[in-house]
Amino acid sequence: MKLLTANFLSCAVKACKSSPLSFPLHFRDAELASKSVPYNPLLLSNLLPRLDWPALVTSSKELGFTLPDTKPELPRLSASSSSATTADGDMNMDGTVGEENEKTLRMLHKTVGNFLLPSHLV
Amino acid sequence: MSRPEDNLPPDLFYNDTESRKYTTSSRIQNIQASMTNRALELLGLETPSLILDIGCGSGLSGEILSEGDPPHTWIGMDISPSMLAVALDREVDGDLLLGDMGQGLPFRAGSFDAAISISAIQWLCNEDEKGVDPKTRLSRFFDSLYACLKRDGKAVCQFYPRDDKQRDMICSAAIKAGFGAGLLEDDPETKNKKLYLVLTVGGEGNKDITGVVRNMDGVDVYDNRKKLLAKAKGEAKQGTKAWIMKKKEMDRRKGKIVKSDSKYTGRKRSIKF
Numbered sequence: 001m002k003l004l005t006a007n008f009l010s011c012a013v014k015a016c017k018s019s020p021l022s023f024p025l026h027f028r029d030a031e032l033a034s035k036s037v038p039y040n041p042l043l044l045s046n047l048l049p050r051l052d053w054p055a056l057v058t059s060s061k062e063l064g065f066t067l068p069d070t071k072p073e074l075p076r077l078s079a080s081s082s083s084a085t086t087a088d089g090d091m092n093m094d095g096t097v098g099e100e101n102e103k104t105l106r107m108l109h110k111t112v113g114n115f116l117l118p119s120h121l122v
Numbered sequence: 123m124s125r126p127e128d129n130l131p132p133d134l135f136y137n138d139t140e141s142r143k144y145t146t147s148s149r150i151q152n153i154q155a156s157m158t159n160r161a162l163e164l165l166g167l168e169t170p171s172l173i174l175d176i177g178c179g180s181g182l183s184g185e186i187l188s189e190g191d192p193p194h195t196w197i198g199m200d201i202s203p204s205m206l207a208v209a210l211d212r213e214v215d216g217d218l219l220l221g222d223m224g225q226g227l228p229f230r231a232g233s234f235d236a237a238i239s240i241s242a243i244q245w246l247c248n249e250d251e252k253g254v255d256p257k258t259r260l261s262r263f264f265d266s267l268y269a270c271l272k273r274d275g276k277a278v279c280q281f282y283p284r285d286d287k288q289r290d291m292i293c294s295a296a297i298k299a300g301f302g303a304g305l306l307e308d309d310p311e312t313k314n315k316k317l318y319l320v321l322t323v324g325g326e327g328n329k330d331i332t333g334v335v336r337n338m339d340g341v342d343v344y345d346n347r348k349k350l351l352a353k354a355k356g357e358a359k360q361g362t363k364a365w366i367m368k369k370k371e372m373d374r375r376k377g378k379i380v381k382s383d384s385k386y387t388g389r390k391r392s393i394k395f
């Protein structure tokens with residue numbers, strides 16, 4: 001799973017949807033692999049307003065690297081291309097993601113997150 | 123033509139063998155590519171966007187998104203592990219999730235610029251393995267799709283309904299979720315007929331669904347909305363019993379005290395002096 005994707009995922013378990021803990025999902029025992037992607041300023045300027053930056057910072061800490069605490073402005077982002085590519089995030093992770101109250105842990109298998117729910121949680 | 127949808131659940135039908143066969147068929151590759159291009163044309167995205175591909179399978183539709191002009195970023199979701207495994211083997215650019223659209227989409231509100239689904243949502247017209255009915259699954263799907271698109275967002279779903287009944291069931295579930303909806307039919311009345319459900323989320327640019335095809339060649343617009351509206355009105359003409367009952371129901375819901383219904387409600391009264 002890419003870091004970017006995680007920033008848009010929320011827990012789909014019915015009982016959790018309204019809980020503030022349903023976002024962000026947390027990484028555990030995740031193994032990080034990074035792959036560079038072409039820098040795409042247009043995509044970033046489109047996405048940046050929609051990113052939940054505090055959640056992105058949390059995710060990055062769980063994965064063992066740091067991002068600035070405040071959302072960078074785009075001009076600066078383009079200057080510091082390292083945080084830019086991080087946000088564009090071709091991070092592939094194995095491990096688990098789950099939410100805070102740990103009702104469900106989602107296995108990440110070869111980077112694919114499992115979001116199938118047992119029927120009583122739908 | 124036999125329909126796999128009528129015989130097996132999707133994750134069993136798209137097993138390892140079928141998934142590989144599906145993905146390597148150049149006939150299928152071409153059809154999926156051309157339908158995805160059509161969907162992209164209907165979306166009319168001018169900037170690189172974040173797109174959700176629902177029922178992404180092995181990525182035949184998704185890779186068209188990556189190769190688009192401009193290239194888009196996509197997240198794909200599918201219920202078949204075998205299809206996703208083929209997608210991984212092919213090293214598609216999109217990020218992949220295993221999930222069932224009939225359970226609702228697991229994204230936070232306003233995440234995507236757009237969504238596509240190519241040849242997948244007709245699968246929702248069947249009960250799932252737990253016996254959950256199609257109506258429930260369709261509304262979970264469309265409600266969650268509506269929520270995870272940003273304002274002004276659009277979705278295009280190409281699908282293969284078994285018959286008009288399935289087509290209408292799918293469309294009305296989408297409308298119920300709040301979408302502006304239109305159906306585009308390519309090559310009508312031929313065996314290559316292709317149906318696209320075009321959905322818009324309210325917002326400035328999306329006021330009128332017919333705007334989606336305004337600049338497209340060779341598209342005739344049949345606007346059904348006035349007829350539907352008139353029909354809805356006609357159903358409860360002012361002064362009729364149905365109309366009174368509806369009014370009373372609305373007031374009741376608002377918490378007003380309303381006279382109970384009886385066989386006299388809305389009856390014709392003879393003129394008395």
Ligand SMILES: C[S@@+](CC[C@H](N)C(=O)[O-])C[C@H]1O[C@@H](n2cnc3c(N)ncnc32)[C@H](O)[C@@H]1O
Pocket residue numbers: 132133136154176177178179180181182183199200201202205221222223224239240241242245246
């Ligand atoms: C004909 S394939 C199309 C795949 C891809 N969109 C393409 O154009 O090649 C239909 C896909 O829908 C998926 N599907 C069916 N029901 C689904 C569900 N409930 N949730 C998610 N995916 C589903 C199937 O697993 C299959 O991969």
